[in-house]
Amino acid sequence: MSSTIIYGAGSLDEDTKRHSRSLDLDPASRTARHLHQRSVSDGVDMFIPTEPIATTIPMSNSVFSLYKKFGSPGRNRSLNHHCESNKQSQFSKSRASIGSAFSSLSSSRKSCSQRFSCVSSPVNNPGAAEAMSPMIKYNTINEEQATIVAYDEKTPSYLLAQTGESKRSLPCSLQQEINQFSIDGFAHKYFATHKRGLFRRAIPMNELLSWTRDSIKQPLLLSNKNYKDALKCFKILQLLMHDRQRPKHFNSMESFQALLSCGISKGQMRDEIYVQVCRQLNKNPRGESIRKGWEILCVISVTFPPSKNLESSLFRFVEQHHNVTANQVDVLSKYVSLKLIRICSRGARGKVLSPAEIERAMEAPFKPSVFGEPLDVIMEQQKDDSSRIPKIVTFLTNAVHDLNGQTSEGIFRVPGDADAVTELRIRIENGNYDSTGFDDPNVPASLLKYWLRDLSEPLIPTSLYDDCISNAHDKEKAVEIINSLPEINRRIALYMIRFLQDFSDPQVIEHTLMNVVNLAMVFAPNFLRCPSVNLTTIFENSKYEQAFLKTLITELEVDKEACAFQDMDIIGRIKVAQ
Structure with missing residues (x-):
């Protein structure tokens, strides 16, 4: 049986060499002290090493001070005087290694102690008191917020309002991330989990929100139980946007009317259709397809509204395209924003648009109508x-x-x-x-x-x-x-x-x-x-x-x-x- 030395650092077994303090301290004997309180056992029965430890292992006094503070007052700090000198030397080296282990902790403890010790009685400094006054900060914040609100009432976007040499714009990559985020929150909450492959691995959410030329196997939304309708609508969208090869006898107007009829007659399909269009517009590599997608959104936005759950995310998605000049997306998106506001307040139409009305709705952003517009616009x-x-x-x-x-x-x-x-x-x-x-x-x-x-x-x-x-x-x-x-x-x-x-x-x-x-x-x-x-x-x-x-x-x-x-x-x- 190996001999064991008992000291403040704990049980030191020659076989295992375990020096963890948590293994030796009795939970009942632990006492919480203030940082500046000294232990009553400090300096009692201290073992003085017989060998010059400092010449072999550099140690600072703060390490031993920390070690003394970690000691428990109820511990037996006496050493067996019958131990051989080689055991004493071995113990001294062990204690030094503990000091090295806690050196980083001791420095942080010391800095913390110094920080607390620097707190003194209040200094008579009216200027500092005024600067730190919570009421002044509150008023300043209110003024800043009022200024921001007043500015926003005039112009919705500071970046978009700048002109001339000082005009700045967001990087394309950042703008794409913002566009992604506007609909991403809705997707994480309401999208169904899509899986693929032999091992049925989940498709990443950012991939579900990006343009695809492939078919979908299930509805995008979790609450949508109309599997066949959702798949059919997505196929129609791809055909209308030229993302899928059209059959020889494809009738675009009849297909468009079928899409609108599904949204009018089946309320749960409305969000599904809106989200499918947004997906095909996100990261779409083809300009022609993007233009067709926004034209489809122009028609849908005058036919039926999104739900309250999707409304805010859809508005942000559309508004973030107001400054995209490629394919005249800026004109199309602004028109969609106006029509979404109106359709959300009035509700869905009672019947499907005729082919002539569909064509007119797609042209409306560039040829303003005399119906549904403000009187000043009509007079203009x-x-x-x-x-x-x-x-x-x-x-x-x-x-x-x-x-x-x-x-x-x-x-x-x-x-x-x-x-x-x-x-x-x-x-x-x-x-x-x-x-x-x-x-x-x-x-x-x-x-x-x-x-x-x-x-x-x-x-x-x-x-x-x-x-x-x-x-x-x-x-x-x-x-x-x-x-x-x-x-x-x-x-x-x-x-x-x-x-x-x-x-x-x-x-x-x-x-x-x-x-x-x-x-x-x-x-x-x-x-x-x-x-x-x-x-x-x-x-x-x-x-x-x-x-x-x-x-x-x-x-x-x-x-x-x-x-x-x-x-x-x-x-x-x-x-x-x-």
Whole structure:
């Protein structure tokens, strides 16, 4: 049995040579001390080596001081005086090796001790106190944030706003990483795990988010159970983007309509389609394919919205392409951003777009439409025209009169043929204001209501909605509200009210069966839009909306032709009682 020496460093077995302090210290005897507290056993029964250790192994006094601090006061520090001198020498070397092992720890302990010892009583320094004041820092942060917010309201991106020699841009690699990150967070949360190969290894997420010419074996999204629909939609996208060889008898419009129909009728497929398009746009090596992909996104963004889960990630993905000039992606992406905002607030369309509407939607970023746009944008398109209101308003109202709308039963209430309305709309969007070939006054009447309803902002701004509801029966207040509208809005509102007065004549009502109440009920939602999303509130306010428009039709007086063509300031007046 080998002999063992017991000391503060622990049991030293000649066979194992284990010097770990944790093996010897009794947990019950460990005592937590302050850094500056000295052990009561310091200097007691210290063993003094008989050999000059310092000449063979360099040691600093701090090492032994650290060793003494690590010692436990309850430990037996006596040494067996019957040990041979060679064992004492062996123990001394062992102790020196322990000191070397803890040298780095002792230096950090020492620096920590010095740091604590440097803390003294507060120094009277008002300047430093003011600089470290949390209230001053808080106010400074608020000012900086306010400055940033104010700047962002003017320009969304500092880098994109710079021009001239000082213009800077992100490196291409960094921009690609940012584009990847915008959709990457959504992917990690909602994407399904895709596997491949004999050993069924998971496909990396960045690969699932990148363009591919291959087919997919399962839907990208975890919650999507429509396997066949997802695979079919991805195949259609690849065919439309020319990423896959087309069959000989491939009909692009029918395939496009099938894609849109799937998104309209099956809500769970909408995010799947959006994500599939984003994947094919990410790291796509072909310019033609990129252009086609953004055109597809232009059509989808006017057909159905993404879910709330995908909405923010999709917006960021699109916005990060606003400065990409290649393949005119900047124009296309800005158009998609505007249409996404609108479709998210209004919801999906009720029917699939016709081939003519699909073609028009793909051209819309470069040929702005007169439908669904702000009034100032519409007026900018016809700046060379003499009309003071949008040309489409005078064209459609005249078409209703020309097609004998004043003798048509249920005019404005009976809808026109859907295909005919779409055809007339496409004709107008292409700049052809011609009603030749139409004999039903309900077609232009339906399109007129659609144009008013489809404006990006309501004809009467939302800020005046409550005033209209509160003063629905007050003719003076109602006329005053109309006269307070912006010029273009005011002229259109006055023109439309005078147009509806043509159908409120008793002799006309005998043919149309549409009295003032019916006219107000049909057109009130086109003049006013309730800002609330509560169905009860919308239903309750509808009767006040109708009463407001009925008051205007009954009591307001204005010259219709002056509203449309004269440069003079046009305002409405209250009818003089006869």
